Every structure is written in C-alpha cells, then in structure tokens.
Amino acid sequence: xxxxxxxxxxxxxxxxxxAGPFAGTAEIAGPVAACLAAVTHHLDVTGELAxxxxxxxxxxxxxxxx
Numbered sequence: 001x002x003x004x005x006x007x008x009x010x011x012x013x014x015x016x017x018x019a020g021p022f023a024g025t026a027e028i029a030g031p032v033a034a035c036l037a038a039v040t041h042h043l044d045v046t047g048e049l050a051x052x053x054x055x056x057x058x059x060x061x062x063x064x065x066x
Contacts, residue, residue, distance in 0.1 A: 004030060004031065004033075004034040005034075007037075007038065008034050008038070009031075009034050009035055009037075009038035009040040010038045010040075011038075012038065012040050013040065013041065014040060014041040014042070014043060015031055015034075015035055015040055015041070015042050015043070016043045016044075016045070017031050017042065017043070017044045017045070017046075018045055021048070032044075032054075032055055042055075
C-alpha cells in the first residue's frame, strides 16, 4: 500500500483497518499516517507485534479537543 490522498480522513471520526496482512497495510505512509494527519482515531485489528511497535512509534502528544 502506498501513500494515501492527503485529507482523505478529514471529518471522519474513526477508521477501522481490517485489511491484512497488516505488516503491508499499516506502514507509515498508509492509514495510520493519514489518520494522524486528520486527527482521526485508528483501530487496527492486527495481532502482529511489528505493526504495534510501528504504530506506537508514530504516536505523539494528544490532539486538542474538537
């Protein structure tokens, strides 16, 4: 999966990523990065440890209340 369109998730409350294998769909340029940019919640149903580690590495300070 490559970079997603900037602003794709603007105005969306949450994204649930059910597309696997998650090691290929949760990369930095994918839905996690797009959700972070849009201040949108992201839920990934993976059990792949490398994906969790990558996502936690992208975490930053909490977003301001909407």
